[in-house]
Amino acid sequence: MYIDGGIREFITVPQDKLLKSEGLSLDELALIEPLAVGAPAVRHVHFQKGKFVLVMEAGSIGMGIMEFAKNAYVTVIAIEVNEHRLQFCTQELHIKHTIDDLHEDVVKELLHITNGDMPTAVFDATGNLKSINTVSII
Numbered sequence: 001m002y003i004d005g006g007i008r009e010f011i012t013v014p015q016d017k018l019l020k021s022e023g024l025s026l027d028e029l030a031l032i033e034p035l036a037v038g039a040p041a042v043r044h045v046h047f048q049k050g051k052f053v054l055v056m057e058a059g060s061i062g063m064g065i066m067e068f069a070k071n072a073y074v075t076v077i078a079i080e081v082n083e084h085r086l087q088f089c090t091q092e093l094h095i096k097h098t099i100d101d102l103h104e105d106v107v108k109e110l111l112h113i114t115n116g117d118m119p120t121a122v123f124d125a126t127g128n129l130k131s132i133n134t135v136s137i138i
Contacts, residue, residue, distance in 0.1 A: 031060065038064030038125075045121045047072040052097075054110070054119035058085040062125035066093055069123075077113055079106060 089095040
């Protein structure tokens with residue numbers, strides 16, 4: 001029998017399973033879940049220094065993945081459909097390579113950025129079927 005996980009209207013959790021925050025603001029606490037998704041995803045990849053990594057979507061999970069990947073000394077490429085998120089990646093996260101999925105040929109741009117090598121790892125932080133299918137042709 002299938003039962004929905006945490007993405008539903010209401011959820012109950014036994015009080016003894018909750019962790020009390022110690023000194024974190026509400027803004028900081030809001031980042032725990034997306035960072036908890038991104039950290040293990042990056043930890044499971046064996047990066048080679050100087051290689052390219054593609055992160056598809058620059059929401060909270062995608063940006064967390066970008067930051068963790070940068071710590072592995074790889075070059076991050078961000079793909080996003082939202083221009084404001086791409087600007088944030090460039091200006092605040094210092095992501096050198098961004099691709100606008102709505103207005104650019106993704107494969108052509110990836111070939112150009114990577115000098116024909118393509119990324120050695122791809123992280124899909126969208127859950128979007130179009131995005132997943134695009135990865136399959138890369």
